[in-house]
Amino acid sequence: MTEDEAVDDELLTIGAFAARARLSAKALRLYDRLGLLAPAHVDEVSGYRYYRADQIERARLVALLRQLDMPLARIAEVVEAPDGAAAAGRLDAYWADVEARFAGQRALAEYLRGRLSGRSSEMYGKFVVETVEVPEQVLITETRHVLAGELPAWIGASLGRLETAAKECGGLTAAPFVVYHSDVSMESDGPAESCVPVADEAAARAWVEKHGRAWETKVRVEPAHRLAYTRITKAQVAHPQILAAFEAVEQWIPQQGLWQAGPCREVYFADWDAARAEDPVCDVAFPVR
Numbered sequence: 131m132t133e134d135e136a137v138d139d140e141l142l143t144i145g146a147f148a149a150r151a152r153l154s155a156k157a158l159r160l161y162d163r164l165g166l167l168a169p170a171h172v173d174e175v176s177g178y179r180y181y182r183a184d185q186i187e188r189a190r191l192v193a194l195l196r197q198l199d200m201p202l203a204r205i206a207e208v209v210e211a212p213d214g215a216a217a218a219g220r221l222d223a224y225w226a227d228v229e230a231r232f233a234g235q236r237a238l239a240e241y242l243r244g245r246l247s248g249r250s251s252e253m254y255g256k257f258v259v260e261t262v263e264v265p266e267q268v269l270i271t272e273t274r275h276v277l278a279g280e281l282p283a284w285i286g287a288s289l290g291r292l293e294t295a296a297k298e299c300g301g302l303t304a305a306p307f308v309v310y311h312s313d314v315s316m317e318s319d320g321p322a323e324s325c326v327p328v329a330d331e332a333a334a335r336a337w338v339e340k341h342g343r344a345w346e347t348k349v350r351v352e353p354a355h356r357l358a359y360t361r362i363t364k365a366q367v368a369h370p371q372i373l374a375a376f377e378a379v380e381q382w383i384p385q386q387g388l389w390q391a392g393p394c395r396e397v398y399f400a401d402w403d404a405a406r407a408e409d410p411v412c413d414v415a416f417p418v419r
Contacts, residue, residue: 140182141171147181151189158189164202166192166209200224241370257360257378261418266354267304267327270295270334272347273311275319278369288324289398291345298337300329305399307415312393325352355391358383359415365407367396375414383418392417 148155161167162179167189169179181189188209195205204224211217272288289306296302304327314320328334334349341347362375376394383390393416400411 141180142183144169144179144181147183147186147189150183151186151193153189153193157193161189161192166202166205195221198225198228238370241374257362257375259358259360259379259382261356261358264304264355264357267352268329268331268334269325269327269350269352270299270338270347271323271325271350272345273321273323274346275321276314277317277319278315281314281322284322285324286402288345289326292324292326292347295337295341295347296326296328299334303327303329305397307395307397309393309395355417356419357397357413357415358386358388358418359397359413361410362412362414363408364402364405364411367412372396372414379414379416383416388418390416391419 142150144155144158148158151158158167158179158181162169167185170182170185171180172178173180191209192205195208200208204220208217208220208224211220270292272292274284274288276284285308289308293302293306306324306326309323309325310320311323312318312320314322331349331351338347338349358379360375360379362372366372366375379394380390395415395417397413397415398411399413400409402411405411
């Protein structure tokens with residue numbers, strides 16, 4: 131008996147199954163190897179694979195999902211869903227991620243088009259840059275090496291932890307902020323430092339002594355300084371719009387006869403969850419002298 135002959139009324143050889151599923155035998159072997167579609171039976175002597183007719187729908191589904199460039203782990207989540215509604219929900223979640231990624235790439239392409247075509251000054255002109263004097267601050271901080279894709283979640287979590295801690299340290303005295311001590315991108319992991327200004331230095335040091343090891347927290351006193359900043363909306367915080375804001379401030383600084391005196395930062399002064407896309411939420415800033 132050859133591998134392309136039917137075994138009985140219930141099982142199909144890989145060749146017969148592939149023809150009915152409109153897939154290649156090579157694809158079916160791959161799906162088996164990846165754990166997405168196992169044969170119903172494998173002959174112990176010949177190694178031939180046999181499938182049931184009711185596996186055809188799953189085989190076609192896997193093939194279609196792969197055409198969406200869906201990662202194998204996500205495909206497994208869809209095909210193993212308990213029912214059709216759950217499977218559709220998992221597909222919806224994946225596609226929402228895809229559209230968000232494409233939207234970000236579209237915005238990045240537009241940003242790069244502006245830079246390459248020499249229209250950077252037009253982009254920078256959209257941002258109003260000002261300076262502000264910041265007094266000395268006692269800070270409780272959390273530092274982490276983090277890549278760009280992990281950054282939003284880490285910022286929210288770390289500032290949340292520090293703002294909770296601030297209640298034991300005399301309360302907040304100013305808006306929390308994040309300092310970038312080195313570049314954060316898909317290839318570079320900073321580090322970044324979340325900072326929350328608090329009122330009571332002694333209480334802050336006591337809190338860090340008790341909890342610091344768990345979250346890599348510390349206390350530092352930042353001297354009074356001057357910031358050059360531009361205010362941006364919640365929508366503009368997204369990459370790459372925020373890059374244009376940083377570059378606008380960087381370009382403005384030497385034009386005013388100033389010098390950068392420290393790493394860049396994002397100062398979050400608004401309730402992020404309550405803010406709408408068009409609401410100002412953040413100052414993109416550089417210490418200057």
